[in-house]
Amino acid sequence: MLPDNKKSYQMSKEEYDEIKERMKVELSVLQQQVIAAKIPVIILFEGFSASGKGTAISSLILNFDPRGFNVYSMREPVGRELRKPWIARFVERIPAAGRISVFDRSWYSGLTWVREEIISKEDLHSDLEELKLFERQLTDDGYLILKFFLHISEKEQKRRLDRLLMDKETAWRVTKADLEKLKNYKKNLRFYKSVIEVTDCPHARWVIVNAQNRYYMRATVMQRVAEELRVALHKCTTVQPEQEVVGKPYVSKKFTLLHTRKIQDYELNREMSQEEYNKKHSELNDKLQKLHNRIYLNRIPIIIGFEGNDAAGKGGSIRRVARSLDPRGYAVHPISAPTSDELARHYLWRFCLRLPVTGHIAIFDRTWYGRVLVERVEGFTPQVRIMQAYNEINEFEYMLHKWGAIIVKFWMAIDKEEQLNRFKARENTPEKRWKLTEEDWRNREKWDIYENAVDDMLRYTNTEFAPWTVVESNSKLYARIKVLETILDAVEKRLI
Amino acid sequence: MLPDNKKSYQMSKEEYDEIKERMKVELSVLQQQVIAAKIPVIILFEGFSASGKGTAISSLILNFDPRGFNVYSMREPVGRELRKPWIARFVERIPAAGRISVFDRSWYSGLTWVREEIISKEDLHSDLEELKLFERQLTDDGYLILKFFLHISEKEQKRRLDRLLMDKETAWRVTKADLEKLKNYKKNLRFYKSVIEVTDCPHARWVIVNAQNRYYMRATVMQRVAEELRVALHKCTTVQPEQEVVGKPYVSKKFTLLHTRKIQDYELNREMSQEEYNKKHSELNDKLQKLHNRIYLNRIPIIIGFEGNDAAGKGGSIRRVARSLDPRGYAVHPISAPTSDELARHYLWRFCLRLPVTGHIAIFDRTWYGRVLVERVEGFTPQVRIMQAYNEINEFEYMLHKWGAIIVKFWMAIDKEEQLNRFKARENTPEKRWKLTEEDWRNREKWDIYENAVDDMLRYTNTEFAPWTVVESNSKLYARIKVLETILDAVEKRLI
Numbered sequence: 003m004l005p006d007n008k009k010s011y012q013m014s015k016e017e018y019d020e021i022k023e024r025m026k027v028e029l030s031v032l033q034q035q036v037i038a039a040k041i042p043v044i045i046l047f048e049g050f051s052a053s054g055k056g057t058a059i060s061s062l063i064l065n066f067d068p069r070g071f072n073v074y075s076m077r078e079p080v081g082r083e084l085r086k087p088w089i090a091r092f093v094e095r096i097p098a099a100g101r102i103s104v105f106d107r108s109w110y111s112g113l114t115w116v117r118e119e120i121i122s123k124e125d126l127h128s129d130l131e132e133l134k135l136f137e138r139q140l141t142d143d144g145y146l147i148l149k150f151f152l153h154i155s156e157k158e159q160k161r162r163l164d165r166l167l168m169d170k171e172t173a174w175r176v177t178k179a180d181l182e183k184l185k186n187y188k189k190n191l192r193f194y195k196s197v198i199e200v201t202d203c204p205h206a207r208w209v210i211v212n213a214q215n216r217y218y219m220r221a222t223v224m225q226r227v228a229e230e231l232r233v234a235l236h237k238c239t240t241v242q243p244e245q246e247v248v249g250k251p252y253v254s255k256k257f258t259l260l261h262t263r264k265i266q267d268y269e270l271n272r273e274m275s276q277e278e279y280n281k282k283h284s285e286l287n288d289k290l291q292k293l294h295n296r297i298y299l300n301r302i303p304i305i306i307g308f309e310g311n312d313a314a315g316k317g318g319s320i321r322r323v324a325r326s327l328d329p330r331g332y333a334v335h336p337i338s339a340p341t342s343d344e345l346a347r348h349y350l351w352r353f354c355l356r357l358p359v360t361g362h363i364a365i366f367d368r369t370w371y372g373r374v375l376v377e378r379v380e381g382f383t384p385q386v387r388i389m390q391a392y393n394e395i396n397e398f399e400y401m402l403h404k405w406g407a408i409i410v411k412f413w414m415a416i417d418k419e420e421q422l423n424r425f426k427a428r429e430n431t432p433e434k435r436w437k438l439t440e441e442d443w444r445n446r447e448k449w450d451i452y453e454n455a456v457d458d459m460l461r462y463t464n465t466e467f468a469p470w471t472v473v474e475s476n477s478k479l480y481a482r483i484k485v486l487e488t489i490l491d492a493v494e495k496r497l498i
Numbered sequence: 499m500l501p502d503n504k505k506s507y508q509m510s511k512e513e514y515d516e517i518k519e520r521m522k523v524e525l526s527v528l529q530q531q532v533i534a535a536k537i538p539v540i541i542l543f544e545g546f547s548a549s550g551k552g553t554a555i556s557s558l559i560l561n562f563d564p565r566g567f568n569v570y571s572m573r574e575p576v577g578r579e580l581r582k583p584w585i586a587r588f589v590e591r592i593p594a595a596g597r598i599s600v601f602d603r604s605w606y607s608g609l610t611w612v613r614e615e616i617i618s619k620e621d622l623h624s625d626l627e628e629l630k631l632f633e634r635q636l637t638d639d640g641y642l643i644l645k646f647f648l649h650i651s652e653k654e655q656k657r658r659l660d661r662l663l664m665d666k667e668t669a670w671r672v673t674k675a676d677l678e679k680l681k682n683y684k685k686n687l688r689f690y691k692s693v694i695e696v697t698d699c700p701h702a703r704w705v706i707v708n709a710q711n712r713y714y715m716r717a718t719v720m721q722r723v724a725e726e727l728r729v730a731l732h733k734c735t736t737v738q739p740e741q742e743v744v745g746k747p748y749v750s751k752k753f754t755l756l757h758t759r760k761i762q763d764y765e766l767n768r769e770m771s772q773e774e775y776n777k778k779h780s781e782l783n784d785k786l787q788k789l790h791n792r793i794y795l796n797r798i799p800i801i802i803g804f805e806g807n808d809a810a811g812k813g814g815s816i817r818r819v820a821r822s823l824d825p826r827g828y829a830v831h832p833i834s835a836p837t838s839d840e841l842a843r844h845y846l847w848r849f850c851l852r853l854p855v856t857g858h859i860a861i862f863d864r865t866w867y868g869r870v871l872v873e874r875v876e877g878f879t880p881q882v883r884i885m886q887a888y889n890e891i892n893e894f895e896y897m898l899h900k901w902g903a904i905i906v907k908f909w910m911a912i913d914k915e916e917q918l919n920r921f922k923a924r925e926n927t928p929e930k931r932w933k934l935t936e937e938d939w940r941n942r943e944k945w946d947i948y949e950n951a952v953d954d955m956l957r958y959t960n961t962e963f964a965p966w967t968v969v970e971s972n973s974k975l976y977a978r979i980k981v982l983e984t985i986l987d988a989v990e991k992r993l994i
Contacts, residue, residue, distance in 0.1 A: 030929075031929055034929065034932055038932075056824060056825070056826060059825045059826070060821075060824070060825050063820075063825055064817070064820075064821050067813065067817075068813075068816050068817060068820050068830035068861070068863075069813070069816075069830060069832035069863055070832075072829060073825040073826060073829070075825075075826035075827075080576070080577035080578070081576035081577025081578065081579065082576070082577065083577065104825070106825070106826050171788070171791065172791075174795065292667070295667065295668075299670065317563065317564075317565065320564050320565075321560070321563075321564060324559075324560075324564050325556075325560050328552060328556070329552070329555045329556050329559055329569040329571075329600070329602070330552060330555070330569060330571035330602050331571075333568060333569070334564035334565055336565035336566075341837060341838055341839055342837055342838075343837055343839075365564070367564075367565055433526070433527050433530065436530055436534075
């Protein structure tokens with residue numbers, strides 16, 4: 003796997019200078035083409051300490067327009083970063099379309115930072131699977147991922163660290179951890195090997211660079227980047243983007259889907275008297291208030307998503323939930339059409355930015371399910387990508403679940419007559435009129451198409467770790483109580 | 499100043515319930531009007547521990563649509579927050595137009611978190627001045643700021659903390675710091691009094707609420723918020739927004755402006771031979787490379803801004819600077835038209851988000867001076883606000899300076915003929931053609947109007963702590979060397 007260090011990968015300064023000059027023109031032209039083709043590019047560097055990651059990055063990016071890339075030097079997480087899923091701070095830094103994110107250490111180093119020590123291959127397995135999913139989700143979305151591993155021998159690493167230590171200008175760069183790692187060179191090498199082996203995928207290959215000779219290393223990095231950009235650009239211009247293979251929603255076999263009924267099989271007219279409502283509401287309110295303390299103390303992150311027909315009462319239900327919570331421990335995220343920044347990235351990106359920290363509650367008023375609802379119905383996104391989204395969303399929620407989050411998802415359902423009544427009521431009530439838009443009427447015309455999309459959504463994303471709750475909402479009182487009860491159930495199950 | 503605690507501010511549950519019902523309707527209607535009028539609203543709560551800030555916030559926000567506000571519970575800064583100006587994390591959370599940000603503890607608490615202990619009135623003075631500027635900048639921009647201080651007596655505070663401590667469900671809420679503060683109640687009271695006295699300004703008044711009785715306190719908070727929202731909405735609809743008092747650039751007397759020449763008085767044809775360039779460039783490059791280490795070790799933040807005529811060579815110069823730097827220690831921020839999120843907030847907000855951490859370098863390709871250049875020339879912003887911007891920008895840069903930042907600002911100047919030559923060269927070079935847009939030609943037609951704006955900018959924002967450097971750029975070689983030398987000078991001056 004790793005390049006043989008006995009063999010010499012030498013290069014003279016003259017040879018390097020010549021390549022460098024050529025690359026300067028080539029890479030800067032390629033960058034302009036990447037911008038024009040709107041390809042988001044991730045280039046990450048991993049490798050032994052003192053293997054020359056900084057040098058590699060410096061010489062590479064000199065060829066790029068600095069307005070088109072960012073370099074992220076990732077170190078161990080601190081502060082609030084420790085209270086988010088460990089992958090989140092990498093996700094936050096993915097590039098927008100046409101931009102390049104260069105990572106000096108990446109999620110591969112991130113993997114080891116969240117642990118006491120290097121883990122055996124078996125323990126690591128599930129985390130690496132998660133990383134592979136993460137990378138595959140990006141490449142499926144059109145991202146290009148280049149992964150470089152810079153390799154030097156034990157002897158060479160020792161020589162370089164010693165030299166840095168000797169000069170007082172550079173000695174501070176060598177940390178205790180570096181020296182510790184040098185001691186465990188062989189163990190580390192085995193670790194890297196196994197990680198690379200498992201995560202070397204067709205969509206995101208590793209490039210292992212022999213870094214004994216700095217000229218050879220720098221030239222290799224530049225040439226490989228140019229080559230990969232060329233291939234990506236070529237693909238981009240030759241593949242027909244409008245493949246109209248509609249297909250069916252795809253979900254990987256590893257997800258067990260729970261049994262789901264269709265919306266039309268629900269009895270949406272569940273009633274509740276005002277009296278019963280008052281009594282239950284005050285009970286549930288007290289319970290949730292108390293539980294919020296324990297959620298905080300136990301550092302459990304909670305994610306609550308609301309979807310539903312227009313005028314089904316999402317807002318009202320969210321208010322009732324919010325009332326029982328300490329305002330310092332939750333946030334409501336209204337989700338509307340994505341901004342230009344959000345549109346230029348993977349569709350799950352904006353939700354990653356809004357995840358709660360541990361012990362907090364994030365309430366989403368509309369969610370990532372917009373992908374398989376409005377985007378599917380209105381054709382904002384190619385159908386092929388929509389069909390992949392069911393699986394991607396399951397993967398996303400599984401990641402949240404593994405992190406420790408409680409996930410509660412509501413579909414607030416009303417029938418067509420009830421919606422008409424509510425629309426009319428809104429029209430006739432001055433302080434509610436703002437809630438009703440032209441779009442609501444347009445959506446109503448597509449009632450059946452939406453209902454199909456909802457049925458598919460419920461069917462293909464109803465998992466044990468992130469189950470759907472359909473809330474029969476023709477009666478607002480009944481609906482609000484069911485929402486509160488469902489949240490309480492989910493939390494109590496965990497806290498017991 | 500603070501309300502007399504001997505007097506009783508009592509309220510019965512019945513009285514409160516009645517007010518609460520009334521406020522429910524009133525506040526929710528007012529919020530809709532705030533959204534329609536696009537007023538950004540900040541409501542902050544300060545006060546003794548256990549004075550009921552959480553309760554006050556809970557009962558207030560129940561009246562609002564949760565999709566229109568955020569609650570920020572601010573605690574002591576950690577991690578990277580400590581490497582930004584202390585006010586930055588508050589700035590990041592200012593609301594967009596039509597939204598409400600509620601702060602549970604605010605910049606007033608922030609003031610004390612960055613210090614070992616409470617400081618004497620004199621020491622505090624300059625920090626409070628900075629806070630006042632911050633608030634005034636926001637209100638000048640149309641923000642509404644409501645500041646609540648919840649006041650309880652020493653006896654009452656002790657009683658409340660004791661009660662919390664007795665119940666094991668709530669005991670964790672009482673921190674050592676709380677008990678410490680109780681011991682120093684009188685000293686703290688004096689401190690709060692002096693802070694409130696200094697920062698009670700017409701544009702951002704304090705409301706001191708007697709919080710001995712929770713009903714009274716909650717009712718008062720709701721009523722005051724409603725009142726202030728009504729006043730703000732009234733102002734909004736009656737004041738003529740299009741006051742065409744053009745006026746002159748305004749700069750407060752406290753800023754000493756350095757002497758500045760007009761652009762036309764510069765000799766833009768400064769030459770440099772390729773030979774001299776090569777020699778100097780390699781020297782400067784080496785120096786900057788070494789200094790970058792020391793900048794990092796000394797934790798100095800550096801902010802470099804590039805402005806200039808179209809095609810003056812900003813990009814080329816930025817590349818030359820970037821080449822001498824460790825890519826892990828700097829970031830280039832290209833600034834173009836603001837996104838919708840950015841447009842909905844104060845114009846300096848997006849630059850606050852891009853400040854470097856200590857020890858890092860932020861290079862801005864175009865800057866906050868867009869306010870007094872393109873926005874002034876194209877009339878994107880009312881002239882009254884533009885004329886205030888010179889002073890606001892000086893205040894902003896002064897804040898950065900006080901934080902410890904080195905600020906370097908370049909105006910890259912070429913003459914009209916040279917620009918024409920460069921435009922034509924770009925048209926004729928395929929790999930450079932993307933650089934030239936229709937807009938460049940349109941801007942060129944307004945050459946004289948732009949030059950006036952540039953002269954005003956140089957004249958009114960040239961300060962000792964953030965001086966302008968005009969770079970004669972008809973010769974690219976000369977310009978690049980001057981840029982590097984200027985940066986080196988500024989850094990060396992600080993490091994010696």
